[in-house]
Amino acid sequence: MQTPRATVLVVEDEPLINEAVGDRLRAEGHAVVSAYDGPGAVAAHAEHRPDLVVLDVMLPGFDGLEVCRRIQAARPVPVLMLTARDDEADVLTGLGVGADDYLTKPFGMRELVARVAALLRRVERAAELVAGRAGDGTTAGPLEVGGLRLDLAAHRVWAGEREVHLTPTEFDLAVALAERPGEVLRRDRLLAQVWGWDGGEGATRTVDSHVRSLRAKIGAERVRTVHGVGYALEPR
Structure with a gap:
């Protein structure tokens, strides 16, 4: 069995969208965990310790902004936020609570996959940089x-x-x-x-x-x- 490239937590209350995103990320070789509301997202983050979170803003329980605040306070993780409105205030609020990038609905799966891959590459590059410095003592x-x-x-x-x-x-x-x-x-x-x-x-x-x-x-x-x-x- 192939080792997953990364574990991605998909938080989206619309089952069809959640399933479609999850299926596409699995096809790219990632392990996927799904959550459908705010409390479930925070619990899944604590349990599965994902490498990246795809997070919808509008969620039952409490919204994606509050989810982002809580998970970043617990353990920093790259977050790709999904928003139904391309409103600048909403986007800046999301970035302000710790989101790394955002996509406006409706979005294409190819673009979502590209954003996920870019975020994961940046995490890998940062880890390699730290390891390289530790290895050469500088x-x-x-x-x-x-x-x-x-x-x-x-x-x-x-x-x-x-x-x-x-x-x-x-x-x-x-x-x-x-x-x-x-x-x-x-x-x-x-x-x-x-x-x-x-x-x-x-x-x-x-x-x-x-x-x-x-x-x-x-x-x-x-x-x-x-x-x-x-x-x-x-x-x-």
């Missing part, structure tokens, strides 16, 4: 740009004297910008570097949403927008 020094300090090994961030909590995606986005201070990075380049996949104009909106969430946490003045091009982390 640790990377922190990145410091304009009063923003990022500890790459510990995944901790300070804006001035204030420590801020970033999701794994926000952290990777901040690192990508901090590695080239003052340089404007195109949105499609950030999408490929941070998320690990290519997309069109609709996909780059994911970058925009995460930049807005990052700004809210580290200070809007630290990230400069060049409209129609991309973003830069200000060195001063």
Whole structure:
């Protein structure tokens, strides 16, 4: 029997959607656990310790935002949030409670699989980086740009004297910008570097949403927008 690539918790109260997502992820080689409401999702996360969670926002019991808060407090895990509305406030709220990415319903299964694969690759790359540093006895020094300090090994961030909590995606986005201070990075380049996949104009909106969430946490003045091009982390 083939070893599953990853264990994915699918939280969706519509049985047909839950089953369809689960079947497609199983076809990709993943083990799948299903939950249909807020309390069930939190319990399944504690019991099965999934590698990734696909989480609908609208759930009975309590909603997906509360689920995300609780599971991230218990054990951080990548979360792909499903939302019925592409409302910016809803998206930013989801990112603010620890979601790493989001898809707006209705969505295509190919896109969902691509998002899941990208999130899992990023987790693998982070683990390999830590293992490599441990193996050669070296640790990377922190990145410091304009009063923003990022500890790459510990995944901790300070804006001035204030420590801020970033999701794994926000952290990777901040690192990508901090590695080239003052340089404007195109949105499609950030999408490929941070998320690990290519997309069109609709996909780059994911970058925009995460930049807005990052700004809210580290200070809007630290990230400069060049409209129609991309973003830069200000060195001063």
